[in-house]
Amino acid sequence: MKLIITEVGLRDGIQNDAVFVPTADKIRLIQQLFDAGVRSVEATSFVSPQAVPQLVDAEDVIRGLRKPAGASVSALAPNVRGAHRAIRAGVDELVVFLSASESHNRKNVNRAVSDSLKGIEEIAELAAAHSVKVRGAIATAFGCPFEGDVPPQVVAGIARAFRAAGVTHLTLGDTTGMGTPAIVRRVCGEVLSAVSDAALSLHFHNTRGMAMVNVAEGLALGIAEYESSIAGIGGCPFAPGATGNICTEDMVNYLHECGHETGIDVARLTGVALEMERLLGRTLPGQLMRAGPRSRLHPMDSVRTAAAQPTA
Amino acid sequence: MKLIITEVGLRDGIQNDAVFVPTADKIRLIQQLFDAGVRSVEATSFVSPQAVPQLVDAEDVIRGLRKPAGASVSALAPNVRGAHRAIRAGVDELVVFLSASESHNRKNVNRAVSDSLKGIEEIAELAAAHSVKVRGAIATAFGCPFEGDVPPQVVAGIARAFRAAGVTHLTLGDTTGMGTPAIVRRVCGEVLSAVSDAALSLHFHNTRGMAMVNVAEGLALGIAEYESSIAGIGGCPFAPGATGNICTEDMVNYLHECGHETGIDVARLTGVALEMERLLGRTLPGQLMRAGPRSRLHPMDSVRTAAAQPTA
Numbered sequence: 001m002k003l004i005i006t007e008v009g010l011r012d013g014i015q016n017d018a019v020f021v022p023t024a025d026k027i028r029l030i031q032q033l034f035d036a037g038v039r040s041v042e043a044t045s046f047v048s049p050q051a052v053p054q055l056v057d058a059e060d061v062i063r064g065l066r067k068p069a070g071a072s073v074s075a076l077a078p079n080v081r082g083a084h085r086a087i088r089a090g091v092d093e094l095v096v097f098l099s100a101s102e103s104h105n106r107k108n109v110n111r112a113v114s115d116s117l118k119g120i121e122e123i124a125e126l127a128a129a130h131s132v133k134v135r136g137a138i139a140t141a142f143g144c145p146f147e148g149d150v151p152p153q154v155v156a157g158i159a160r161a162f163r164a165a166g167v168t169h170l171t172l173g174d175t176t177g178m179g180t181p182a183i184v185r186r187v188c189g190e191v192l193s194a195v196s197d198a199a200l201s202l203h204f205h206n207t208r209g210m211a212m213v214n215v216a217e218g219l220a221l222g223i224a225e226y227e228s229s230i231a232g233i234g235g236c237p238f239a240p241g242a243t244g245n246i247c248t249e250d251m252v253n254y255l256h257e258c259g260h261e262t263g264i265d266v267a268r269l270t271g272v273a274l275e276m277e278r279l280l281g282r283t284l285p286g287q288l289m290r291a292g293p294r295s296r297l298h299p300m301d302s303v304r305t306a307a308a309q310p311t312a
Numbered sequence: 313m314k315l316i317i318t319e320v321g322l323r324d325g326i327q328n329d330a331v332f333v334p335t336a337d338k339i340r341l342i343q344q345l346f347d348a349g350v351r352s353v354e355a356t357s358f359v360s361p362q363a364v365p366q367l368v369d370a371e372d373v374i375r376g377l378r379k380p381a382g383a384s385v386s387a388l389a390p391n392v393r394g395a396h397r398a399i400r401a402g403v404d405e406l407v408v409f410l411s412a413s414e415s416h417n418r419k420n421v422n423r424a425v426s427d428s429l430k431g432i433e434e435i436a437e438l439a440a441a442h443s444v445k446v447r448g449a450i451a452t453a454f455g456c457p458f459e460g461d462v463p464p465q466v467v468a469g470i471a472r473a474f475r476a477a478g479v480t481h482l483t484l485g486d487t488t489g490m491g492t493p494a495i496v497r498r499v500c501g502e503v504l505s506a507v508s509d510a511a512l513s514l515h516f517h518n519t520r521g522m523a524m525v526n527v528a529e530g531l532a533l534g535i536a537e538y539e540s541s542i543a544g545i546g547g548c549p550f551a552p553g554a555t556g557n558i559c560t561e562d563m564v565n566y567l568h569e570c571g572h573e574t575g576i577d578v579a580r581l582t583g584v585a586l587e588m589e590r591l592l593g594r595t596l597p598g599q600l601m602r603a604g605p606r607s608r609l610h611p612m613d614s615v616r617t618a619a620a621q622p623t624a
Contacts, residue, residue, distance in 0.1 A: 107612055145610045178606040180569035181528075208606060209562035209599040210569070212525050216493075237615045241595065242602040250521035257492035257522070283553065287521040290554040294490040294520060298457045300419055303549045 002261045004225045006040040006201065007033050007248055009276065010061075011076060013233035015045065015052050019280050023057040027064040029272060029279075033230070034068050036268035042074045042095060042227070046082035062089040074135060078109065083123040087130050094127050096120045096167070097137035100155045101144035104175070108139065113158070121165040128166060136162035137171040137203070141187055142214075143178025145238050152190035163195045170198050171227060174214065176236055177207020177244075181217040188221050201225035204246045206285070207236050211246035212254060219258070226251065231273035232285030247286040249273050253293070266293065314573050316537040318352040318513065319345050319560055321588065322373075323388060325545035327357065327366050331592050335369040339376040341584060341591075345542070346380050348580035354386045354407060354539070358394035374401040386447060390421065395435040399442045406439050408432045408479070409449035412467045413456035416487070420451065425470070433477040440478060448474035449483040449515070453499055454526075455490025457550050464502035475507045482510050483539060486526065488548055489519020489556075493529040500533050513537035516558045518597070519548050523558035524566060531570065538563065543585035544597030559598040561585050565605070578605065 010030060014021055021029075030041055043065070049056040058075065065073060074093035077083035083094055098116035099105035105113050120136065127134045141155045159170055172187065184202075192200065202218045202225070204211040215226060232247030249269040252262050266288070273289040322342060326333055333341075342353055355377070361368035370387065377385060386405035389395035395406055410428035411417035417425050432448065439446045453467045471482055484499065496514075503512065514530045514537070516523040527538060544559030561581040564574050578600070585601040 103612055107615070143606055146612050148607065148609055177603060180566070180606075182569060182571070207599060207603045208565065209524060209559065210566055212521060213528050213566060216525050216528060236603060238610050239603040243599055247521065253520065254492070254522055254525060257494060259494070287519060287555055291489060291519045291548060291551040294455055294492075295460065297460055298550050300415055300458050303419070 001219070001222075001224055003255060004040055004201075005038060005248065005252060005262050005264060006042055006074070006225065006227045007038050007230060008042040008203070008227050008245065009229035009231065009233050009248065011042045011045050011055070012245055013229040015054050016235070016237070017054060017233070017280060020054060021279055023060050023064070025279055026057070026061050029230070029276060030061070030065055032268070032272045032275065034071055036272060037262070037264040038269075039068075039071045039263065040074070041071070042076070043091075045076035045078065046085040046089075047076065047078050059085065059089045062086070062091055072133075077123055079119060080122050080126065083126050087127070087132055091132065093133040093135055094123060095135045095137055095171075096123050097139055098158065099139040099144070099175070100150045100158055101140045101147045103146040104140045104144045107146070117158075117161050117165070120162070120167070124165045124167055133169065134167050135169040135171055135201070136167040137173055139173045139175045141172035142174040142183050143176070145176045145178070149183075152187045155187050156190040156194035159191045159195045159198065163198060168198045169201070170195065171201040171203050173203040174205050176238055177205035177211070179204060179214045180210055181213050184214050184217040185221065188218065188223060192221070199225065201227055203227035205236065206232065206243045206246050207239065212251065215246065215251060215254070219260070230269070231276045231289065233276060233280070243285045247273075247288075250286055250288050253288050313531070313536055315567055316352055316513075317350060317560065317564060317574050317576060318354055318386070318537065318539045319350050319542060320354040320515070320539050320557065321541035321543065321545050321560065323354045323357050323367070325541040325557055327364050328547070328549070329366060329545070329592060332366060333591055335372050335376070337591055338369070338373050341542070341588060342373070342377055344580070344584045344587065346383055348584060349574070349576040350581075351380075351383045351575065352386070353383070354388070355403075357388035357390065358397040359388065359390050371397065371401045374398070374403055384445075389435055391431060392434050392438065395438050399439070399444055403444065405445040405447055406435060407447045407449055407483070408435050409451055410470065411451040411456070411487070412462045412470055413452045413459045415458040416452045416456045419458065429470075429473050429477070432474070432479070436477045436479055445481065446479045447481040447483055447513070448479040449485055451485045451487045453484035454486040454495050455488070457488045457490070461495075464499045467499050468502040468506035471503045471507045471510065475510060480510045481513070482507065483513040483515050485515040486517050488550055489517035489523070491516060491526045492522055493525050496526050496529040497533065500530065500535060504533070511537065513539055515539035517548065518544065518555045518558050519551065524563065527558065527563060527566070531572070542581070543588045543601060545588060545592070555597045559585075559600075562598055562600050565600050
């Protein structure tokens, strides 16, 4: 299957990182992602600079990019003001969002879900007037850290509301890694029947080690778009030290091993991951960047002889 | 499906760890695993104490255990001398092993595969004479770090040789995490047709982030036994800092979420993982022990209000 991978590391990955990534480095990393074949990048968020200091340079990042043919750059637009800024800066796609659970939406944006939807309708109109695409992201689609399970019908209802507002590209976000293959099957099934003409993208977190099996479930359902974060950057606000976003290069490598096509060069992607690790100055969750590809063979003298050391 | 989980952390997990785990702690951890419902533990290896100082206390560990009803304790027996020691100490099962690839077998035990098989025949006779079970482990079954792909027919041929030696319980080991779902399907398919009456167990490493999708593939093939390591301890000799064994509590949690039964209490298992982390004094790869179960809800005041901080 031909798949579309959206890199979210420069937004969801680093937004709460203690290390400020300089604007020039952000731009350089995104260019390297383009060079690796990535064609969809969520590059930043047009949120208040006071609120998210890491993304204070949203305009400069968007304006600084040299996009290859066929590439799409998106940015989060939390409100109409942010949408205006993003459109002016020249994004191809606005990402609007709300949470499937009322309590998470309240906590995240201090609004009822219905109020978020009204704001989104306004942004969708604005975007349409400027011929900018809109992607609607539904956070906590596979579970809410405050409420627990979120009924699939509720997620499907929001998907329908997005659809009614003209948003035909949807992302289901597993915000705190509560998804399991069974839940992915139920929620996606409900959403796919509710808005059969929408493009669906899945955004998993590896908080409980299930991100890749959830991707596998998405693939089994025929879903062709996945969001991920280079080197697996981005944690979980509820669990210090826990993993957040699924790691892009690990996921792309897995997808290729399953025979799917992404147009991405895994070796170059791994190079970007190592560069990100160097910039942030700490070990990041990605596996492949430490282990190397399975095709990289080792000389027999690369480890000590171990009649001694039987490994099974 | 009713599944059997074999905990290998106290053997494969810690064998090369720089931190010596005191004998009393090893015994206590295994007892805690029993208390959590684990009923199969690979507890140690009867290897030369000079070679693997961590496992110098093999006899004491085996003799110190109070086994609950139905529990099986196994130990690695690299040679006849080790098998004698293990049987005298009172193990329920000997684990004998070789590598599917000649070069890895040479590197690991300094012998040709055919010579390893002869040694295994001898151990199998000894075990039969003492009514001790034998499990045959085939390392590098899904790929060799020196040779690359290992033909499924080669793995199946070794399985047949094990079977001919009276070994009816087999483990396929993904020693350096080279397995992918497609390879798991091919290799296991070949082995299952070659030795249809053998019990098959799978031992995955998460070196490239694919351990859980490989378990999923095993489940799809109807395979009911999996080996794993508490807290995900155990690295990869070829990649400093890389992950080794799949993490027991993450895997068991996933299996339960898929509706399978293991008889294991995940919360207690996570407690053992945290205890292991305390003993080794560093962060281990397990995810669930940091994030907590998905059923653990958070109070809404547990994170800062983030109109500020939109997460998708």
